[in-house]
Amino acid sequence: MNIRFLGAVEGVTGSCHLIEFRDKLIMLDCGMYQGKDKDFNYKGHEVSPENIDYLLLSHSHIDHSGRIPLLVKNGFKGTIYCSKPTYDLCEIMLLDSAHIQEAEAEWRNRKARRSGKPTVPPLYTQTNVYDSFKYFKPVLYEQIVKIDEFLTVRFNDAGHVLGSSIIEMWFEEDDGITKVVYSGDLGMRDKPLLKDPVIIGSADYVILESTYGNRIHANTEQPEEQLLNIILKTVRRGGTVIIPSFAVGRTQEIIYHLNKYYDNSLGSASDKINELKRIPVYIDSPLAKKATEVFWRNAHAFDKEARNYLMMGDNPLQFENLHFTENVEESKMLNHSDEPKIIISSSGMCDAGRIKHHLKHNLWKKECSVVFVGYQAEGTLGRRILDGAKDVKIFGEEIHVNAEIHNVEGFSAHADRNGLINWLKGFKEKPRKIFLVHGEAQSKAEFANEIKNILDIDCVIPAYNVIYKVKKRAEVVELSLKHRTWEEWAAVEENALMEELKNKLRNLKRVSETAFNLTEEWLREDDFNLDRYNRINNELAEIESRIMNLALLSGE
Ligand SMILES: [Zn+2]
Structure with a gap:
């Protein structure tokens, strides 16, 4: 088996890895290059897309999924496996991405035509995106899927x-089974809405992200408390709070925090909360609105706390004062009134989208606040404001910065060094090698040392498009592999799987007696086998999803 790394090798965007195995080509992610590496998107895929059999997609973020329509445009006809929420989010995010590609090409070509230069087509169009959807095959978390005679996969919550x-x-x-684990992007533990990253029992090889491999997130005051205090301070002096936020993920996290105050079903009403309840919150981003709807539809994937809200009749992503703007007119109206409010809009780094209008109308007002809740890359408008620029240019107009600028950290979606190390500690047997991807050069080098020192595992920092042979007597990665049979693999992981199922059962028992009786019976059947595990797991997921949907409906 060979592994090649075709993206997120010398940076954090364009995630794309390729496994050559028997006569099959398996691609892991097909992400878009962003920022300074943007031009790589036009470079081609290094392999003919029509020869790729399977694409395993870790998540919907554009730097992991954004080149799928291009792959399809160039001839891909295989199957794309991903989790169901990932598919639902891809539907809206890839269309949004195509829209941006088309608009950018239009803008470039208008300039090209004027200067007599040749025009270029967009990277891909909305038609290419719709074509892509037919190749998707969503699967359930923890379902063991035999995708062909020799390859089995399982998706776990990251x-x-x-x-x-x-x-x-x-x-x-021929001589046994090799197990490879691809981390995708790993989240932090104890994040709102999302479950903790699943601990994986075993692997021969791990392909691991290392975005924050050399950083530890500052242990700041609860970010939601900070946010609440900024909001109150701002509206008390008659100002509006502008929050530039990524439409998918971060925006829903902020809504979740606000819901706790606005729709406090735990009943603890303080003066602060009563005061807050008078302030309207506007989500002004068409993508954020659609993404929030996808979250509502996938409540079965929420963590325990969010489910508890649901079970108590409170949709954790909805409250009375929360408004989603429907169209551009409504968006413009927000700046016609001086009524104090909260506006959450994208893009998160202020380079495009409606946020630019809100900044133009509020940045010069000293009573207003701008609150950054995400990373601001070098060269973006967000970064300039955060770095303390006195004046910024928005839509060609010089705007003086009088508003209060805040940076609330602690909302990171990536595990830091400790988070990654702790996740690796979960492997009951040490992986033979770890391939570090998705990180800047320095971060990877420091993290590789750290892993060697703490866990005594060797890391490989792969180079672009170099073939790494991963097998017995390999030339590049020399290892004597201890090959296992299916039964041996199952034995290693059986206990963990059964424990997980029992936990799910215990949770369900509280809400559904039928679910309990049904699954109790299955668990009493004979020995562990994959078919049975899958059957129980699928049925449980189905029951869970139905219960959550019912709770959601009754909570509205
Ligand atoms: Zn991501």
Whole structure:
């Protein structure tokens, strides 16, 4: 088996890895290059897309999924496996991405035509996106899927964004099974709405993200408390709070925090909360609105706390004062009144989208506040404001910065060094090698040392498009592999799987007696086998999803 790394090798965007196994080509993610690496998107895929059999997609973020329509446009005809929430989010995010590609090409070509230069088509169009949808095959978390005779996969919650997955892959070679685990992007533990990243029992090889491999997130005051205090301070002096936020993930996290105050079903009413309840909250981003609807539809993937809200009749992503703007007119209206309010809008780094209008209308007012809740890359408008620029140019107009600028940290979607190390500690047997991807060069080098020191596991920092042979007597990665049979693999992980099922059962018992009786019976059947595990797991997921949907409906 060979592994090649075709994206997120020398940076954090364009995630794309390729496994050559028997006569099959398996791609892991097909992400868009962003920021300074944007031009790589036009470079081609290094392999003919029509030869790729399977694409395993870790999550919906554009730097992991954004080139799928291009792959399809160029001839891909295989199957795309991902979790169901990932598919639902891809539907809206890829269309949004196509829209941006089309608008950018239009703008470039208008300039090209004027200067007599040749025009270029968009990277892909909305038609290419619709074509892509027919190749998607959503699967359930924890379902063991035999995608062909020799390859079995399982998607596990990665806790990074709704639907994000850690992908386990079992490759059946002539002399046994090799297991590769792809981390995708790993989330932080104890994040609102999302479950913690699943601990994986075993792997021969791990392909691991290392975005914050050399950083530890500052242990700041509860970010939601900070946010609440800024909001109150701002509206008390008659100002509006502008929150630039990524439409998918971060916006829903902020809504979730606000819901706790606005729709406090736990009943603790303080003066602060009563005061807050008079302030309207506007979500002004068509993508954020659609994404929030996807969250509502996938409540079965929420963590325990969010489910508890649901079970108590409170949709954690909805409250009375929350408004989603429907169209551009409504968006413009927000700036016609001086009534104090909260506006959450994208893009998160202020480079595009409606947020620019809100900044133009509020940045010069000293009573207003701008609150950054996400990373601001070098060269973006958000970064300039955060770095303390006195004046900024928005739509060609010089705007003086008088508003209060805040940076509320602690909302990161990525695990930091400790989070990654702790996740690795979960492996009951040490992986033979860890391939570090999705990180800047320095971060990867420091993190590789850290892993060697703490866990005594060797890391490989792969180079672009170099073939890494992963098998017995391999030239690049020399290892004497201890190959296992299916039964041996199952034995390693059986206990964990059964424990997980029992936990789910215990949770369900509280709400559904039928679910309990039904599944109790299954658990009493004979020995562990994959078919039975899958059957129980699927049925449980179905029951869970139905219960959550019912709770959601009754909570509205
Ligand atoms: Zn991501």
